[in-house]
Amino acid sequence: MKPEAAAALPPYFGIDPDAALAALGAPTVTEEFQRIAKACEAGRIDLAGRGLDETGRRQLRMFSTWEITRYLIPVAQAHFRRVLKQNPDLPQGLSETEGGAKWFTLDEVLRLRAFFAAEGSKAKPYLPYRPKGLPAKMLAVANFKGGVGKTSTCAHLAMSAALDGYRVLVIDLDSQGSMTSIFGGRVADEWQTVFPLLARHYATHLRADNQRRLDRGDAPIPMDDTLGEALTIKADSLIQKTHWPNIDLIGAQLNLYWAEFQIPVWRMQSRGWKLWDALTETLAADGILDQYDVIFLDTPPALGYLTINGLAAADILLVPMGASFLEFDSTGRFFDMLHSTFRSIEEGENMAARALGRRELNFEWDAVRTIITRYDGAQQAELAALMQGWMGKTLSPHRQDFTALIGQAGEQVRGIYEADYRDFNRETYARGRETFDETWAAVKALILGSWRRDERAAGQEAAE
């Protein structure tokens, strides 16, 4: 036997137990988790700190004339330059070299777009469609499987909507806080997450419930400090600005997970509490649905109370999944869980509603779509086509390609829209961007379609 052949044995043969013991180290105790957590925390702070400005905040990159006229304001470059020249009051952009390309902040792009919309050709779609007087559309991204692209999809959609000029609010319901990191949010504890809104909704319910108890001569349920405090908190005070001029954030942090334990306790205390209405009703009561155009909810990889709240609040539900057997299978189970969860809420409510002759509760969404993420056309075309056949219209026909841009940009948790295209080969950039532009186009069509439906319904009501 030649020595190479012996060396070519698979790596799991010939492991020497004594050498393995020497490499193993002491047994692990609980404290060790804390040490690992601290090491990760130090790394996270280091990574998050790169690319921050002097004030320690993240900064959005600038946009070039090429990019603006290609992707954001559909006019010829020459015309764009002419208009700027003729209107010295408009932002003129900065160039890095004498006579070099002009770069603009997103704020400036938004001002330029407003100018073109006011002064330019009325036939051109400078401003995105937004019916007046109707509330923001809420879109939740969910799947109980982790790593399927929920957060990436949600973040890119939020950025796309912002680039289009919509006023965007992002709500992070995942206590892992990935979305919060992407938007540079700072969250000290659960009091700066959606938690107080849920608590306030319960406290408001409890107050009314206690009044009924008192009227009946029963003892009221004590209102603890948490609930008392929550009654004073409005959504506005939870919303943070981000480095995007038109994206705001309600962030998340590990303590938000506490809500998963607290909510069932409240529900046991006062059975009539409609927890699924908590998010929508508090946001509506605080005027948030009028302050924004589109609200994106990122959810944790679980069908817990926070996800149920997010899904019940959403007008549109987007379920990302990869074109692999395991992800497809798991997504099927997720829909099974959605069915039994919402069905059992409806049944519980409607038994009482029927007895009292009240209107029944029926959850309804403008649209529910699955979307294939991280798609690899060379490997997954066959399964994707089968999935399309099985799921039909529910599966959005656009497939979001796997793109190395996301991985490469990973060090600073940036999205494609935040990356400077000069850092990449043009073609890689264009392809990566295109797949997320198409994801947005598919979702935007759902948003516009459902706004139009609401508009028609409102028109019909007014006519009757």
Ligand SMILES: Nc1ncnc2c1ncn2[C@@H]1O[C@H](COP(=O)(O)OP(=O)(O)O)[C@@H](O)[C@H]1O
């Ligand atoms: N289109 C894509 N191309 C390449 N990588 C992607 C794509 N979408 C997501 N990813 C990567 O997949 C991983 C999981 O994505 P993430 O959005 O965090 O999933 P989830 O929120 O469902 O757990 C991340 O590392 C992300 O960078």
Ligand SMILES: [Mg+2]
């Ligand atoms: Mg996520």
